[in-house]
Amino acid sequence: LSADRRMREQRLIRAVDALVGTGNLPQAIAFAPEIESFPASPLRDAVLGYLAIQRGRPAEADLLLTQSWSACDPATDPATAALICQRRVLDSLARWHGPDLVQWGSRAVSLVDPSDPSAVESAAIMGLGLAATGKTTEARAAYDHLSATVALGAQSQRFEMARGWLDLALDEPEAARQELESAVPTAFRMGSARISLWAQAWLARTQFALGDWSGAVTTVERAARQLEDVGLDLLRPLVHWTGAQTQALRGNRDAAQHHLRRAAASLHDYPIMFLPSSLARAQCAEVEADYPTVIRALEPLTRLQPREGVDEPGFWHWPDVYANALVMVGRVDDADTFLIPHEERAAARQHRSAQARLGYARGRILGARGDIDAARAVFEQALQHLDTLPLPYDRARVNFAYGQTLRRAGKRREADAVIQAAREGYSALGATSYVLRCDREIKAGGLNLERSRVSLADLTPQEQAVTELVAGGASNKEAAGELFLSVKTVQYHLTRVYAKLGVRSRSELAAQFRNDG
Structure with a gap:
């Protein structure tokens, strides 16, 4: 529709920029060769650099963004300069370089109106840059300020994603889950599929940390399908990391290997890709007690700069x-x-x-x-640090190492009690791989598993009441209404029941209820 060639080029560049911003990379990639044929300009190079970031190509992105910034005059074209700065913010985030992220974000915010999209996204991410360099108090203050000023819709989606990521990192996973769940939907708020996928990647990590592994697997599977559609390679390792670790812990080796293959990345990729890829390999190897592979996977991280x-x-x-x-x-x-x-x-x-x-x-x-x-x-101090944190996997993991250490020192009676606590924690999570390892440790320590088995009669009265309702088919919400409890309290009792009885699901609980009843 544009008769003027220059106008047509500018509009096509802007259109591709919008496609990348919303996460529609396949269509943006289809237009990339035509844009590359246009004369070099700050805007053209910034958009192509933006596309390179999302495709996980750090060297290409750096070259294009460097050219773009060198050719731009912030005094005469502040809007384009702010846009370039915002792309540098994303590049710094992908490189996980906090100082650069804050520097480029501050430039973007200073160049344009605070409501400008470049300023909004830069401001939303700057808190992560502050936190990545240890300035957590400043990061929290930045997000507290943003929460009072950010608009609803696409702007709030960016803020919620970044704040949720920060909350998870700062030991507030329940708050993180709320923020990230709010950032996932894109319908009715003009949100971005790109930001939604970031939110889903960190939501899966949050669900894993909280012990909601079924929810984490569901989130990973949904995000993985969307990644295939949009081709956002930058986030592929981050999404599949949680899938690989969870499936390995559950004893599903084939599924874990599938996620590991999808999470593959190298030192030539962005750190935001290489870090989760390395962790996925190491954590899956740790489940198998393959410690040389753990070292090979993580040793490169000791040299990252x-x-x-x-x-x-x-x-x-x-x-x-x-x-x-x-x-x-x-x-x-x-x-x-x-x-x-x-x-x-x-x-x-x-x-x-x-x-x-x-x-x-x-x-x-x-x-x-x-x-x-x-x-x-x-070990006792480590457990105290976790005492008030809703991190069941971390607690089970500490108990397992604690029990192993005691047993190897000949403290069998102490070791058996601690390993049993680890087993209960792993069992409640469905970490079959470690339940089996706990059983081997307990057997080696001489504890009679059958003698230690708990029956329904050994549950507390409230645990028995919850068990009866859930085994009869009631949902947590229905059980909470029947017993005049909160849903959270019902979930707490149910988690303890699972651990005590050594069951992993509602169907297993119902089967044992029928057998013991």
Whole structure:
């Protein structure tokens, strides 16, 4: 419809920019060759750089964005300059470089009106850049300010996604779930499929952390289907990471391997791709007790530059996995040296779950050196850090390492009790792989599993009431209404019942109810 050639080129470039922004990459890619044939300009290069970011091509994106910024004059064309800055913000996020993210975000916000899309998306992500460099108080303050000013619709979707990601990293997974669930839908709010996929990737991690593994698998499967449709390679490893880890823990090796293949990335990719890919490989190998593979998967992370974001507690849970693997292959001194700066940083940040996870590894080190009293104190401290956090997998994991360490030190009676606690936690989660490992540990320690089995008669009166209703087909909400309890309380009782009885689902609970009843 554009008779003027220059106008037509500008409109096509803007149209492709919008397609990338909403996540419609296949159509944007179809137009890319035509745009590449246009004369070089700041806008053209910025849009092509934007497309390269979403396709997970860091070298191409950097070249195009560098050219774009060099050719642009912020004084005469602030709108294009702000747009380039916003693309640099996304590039910095993908490289997980907090200082650059904040620098480019501040430039974008200073160049245009606060309601401009470039300023909105930059402001929404800047808090993550602050947090990635340890400035969590400033990050929280930034999001508190945004929550009072951001508009509904597409703008709020960006804010909710980023704040949910931050909440998860800062040990507030329940708040994170609310924020991320709000950022997933795109209908009726003119939201972006691209932002929705970011939200789904972190929602799956949040559901995993909270113990809602069925929800996490559902989220991953939905996001994976959408990724195939839109071709957003940047987020592929992040989405499939949770799928791989969850299926491995459940004992579904074929499904775990499928997700691992889809999560594959290399050092030449963005860190936001390589980090979750490496973690997926390491965590699946850890389930198999294949510690040399864990080390091979994570050792490259020790050389990534810059280090601030990679080592910042709460975002990427790799130091404890790596240190534990070093201990398990006999490299105890290496594990000790590696762990110290991570422990110091987590303590300085007062990050509870990070301190607990690192305590898990520190306890292993002390146990391997024969200092069982110090190991016991560290493991107990780790459990205290988790005491008020809704992180059941982390709690089971600490108990498992604690019990193994006690048993290897000859403390069989203590070890049996702790391993049994780990088994109950893993059983409630459906972590079949670790339930079997716990059973082997308990058997090696001499505990009679049959003697320790709990029957329905051993449940508390309220647990029995919940069990009867749920086994009869009632939903959690229906059971809550019948018993005048909150749904959350019913879920709490049900989780304990699952752990006590050693069942993993409502159908297994119903079967045992029929047998014991």
